[in-house]
Amino acid sequence: MGGYDLYYDEYMSGRYRTSKEKNRSRFYILLSVIFVIVLLKWGIPFFIGVVAGDGAPRQNIDKDIIPPQAPTLSALPEATNSASLLVEGYTEANASLDILINDKISLTDKAKDDGSFSSIATMDADSNRVQVRATDESGNVSISEVEIVLLDRKPVEISVSSPKDGTEFFGKNNQVVDIKGEVNKKDAQIIINSSFVVVEKEGVFVHRIQLQNGNNEIRVVASDKAGNSTEKVFSLVYTP
16 A cells, blocks of 8 residues: 555656646747747847947838928029019928028028929128028928129210211211210120120220211110110211
8 A cells, every 4th residue: 555655646746747847848938939029029120220220219210311302593693783682493392491692591481382482582792692491391401502693783884985966977978977985884785776786895886877868866775784774865967
């Protein structure tokens, strides 16, 4: 009887150890499965992010870091006699805009839904650097190329040296006359009685006309690139 009891105790003890080892194995297996799941879901992506060099939280990956389209300006005048300058062009839709004149903000505006903009800036110097800076909703910034616009309010002055107002001419040999004069701006454009006249480097000009019988009105108009203009009218009398 005593031998049976001993055998039974050893048998039960063995089953307990076996059951305990099985439970421990199940626990380790479960722990391994959990570790693999955690590794696949968070560990590997984090490791890849570190290797890639960003090290940033996942939610920052989609942040907008692309600058808006650099503003493209429509053609600006080379020179103008008005301090008010119309600045037009295109950039990213709804971008905030700074209109810069000589690196200072002249005014702020916003691009339309199609990216177009139209603003009137104020110039404050003889030579003006014009730029437009665009900023999108994420704070990314781009800027247009520099355009130079001259502010020129100096009037154009004409002097006609020959012939004098009211001069009379007689005979066929004197029917063709040279109008000679000078303008104070070398880049000025001269028109005499609807004909364009060449202005020399020194600002002088000569234009030949054929007189008609009687009183001949001579109209000289000079204008510059800024839009300043002046006019001089005089008369010549011709008798065949």
